[in-house]
Amino acid sequence: MSDAKTYHGQCHCGAVQYDVTTALDSMGECNCSRCRRLGWVLQSAPAAQFTLLSGADNLTEYRFNTEKIEHLFCKTCGVESFARGDDGKGNAMVMINVNCLEPPVAVDRTTIQHWDGANW
Numbered sequence: 250m251s252d253a254k255t256y257h258g259q260c261h262c263g264a265v266q267y268d269v270t271t272a273l274d275s276m277g278e279c280n281c282s283r284c285r286r287l288g289w290v291l292q293s294a295p296a297a298q299f300t301l302l303s304g305a306d307n308l309t310e311y312r313f314n315t316e317k318i319e320h321l322f323c324k325t326c327g328v329e330s331f332a333r334g335d336d337g338k339g340n341a342m343v344m345i346n347v348n349c350l351e352p353p354v355a356v357d358r359t360t361i362q363h364w365d366g367a368n369w
């Protein structure tokens with residue numbers, strides 16, 4: 250368990266910038282058809298703890314399957330630094346791409362969670 254801290258995240262070209270306040274205590278990898286291709290590491294946080302600082306007009310939305318998750322990637326560099334969704338109870342959430350945090354955060358592969366998104 251780690252305490253909540255404010256982290257900065259961005260896409261590759263820097264058009265999309267955000268701050269998020271969260272503990273990185275449930276980082277996971279997902280095996281769904283999209284996450285498998287991206288190989289990203291996810292951490293969820295309540296949307297209220299997320300602030301998009303720049304790049305709102307540079308985001309392209311992509312939805313698939315149940316279309317509940319708003320996958321947002323940068324029009325310029327193609328990096329999905331976060332996604333929007335909910336927790337299944339109507340509470341707005343964001344999914345942070347931990348690999349997009351600056352400065353980089355070490356990901357402990359021995360404690361990472363494995364989400365079976367392929368079978369949701």
Ligand SMILES: [Zn+2]
Pocket residue numbers: 260261262263264265323324325326327328
């Ligand atoms: Zn970009």
